[in-house]
Amino acid sequence: MSNWNSFAEFIHMNGHGYYVWCAYGAFTAGVIYELWSLITRRRAICRRIMREARAAEITLEK
Numbered sequence: 001m002s003n004w005n006s007f008a009e010f011i012h013m014n015g016h017g018y019y020v021w022c023a024y025g026a027f028t029a030g031v032i033y034e035l036w037s038l039i040t041r042r043r044a045i046c047r048r049i050m051r052e053a054r055a056a057e058i059t060l061e062k
Contacts, residue, residue, distance in 0.1 A: 004010040011017050 011021070013020050
């Protein structure tokens, strides 16, 4: 287990900081993209279902 004497050493991580922080950044970006994608797909599906329900309601009234 590594002990760091300063915040700068923690960020640098014995020379591996660039890789580690890029990996964390890529993971975070992927999670944010996946959440955004799920939300937009859900909205589109809800809109389509509501549109189909209105169309079915109109055809039942005729």
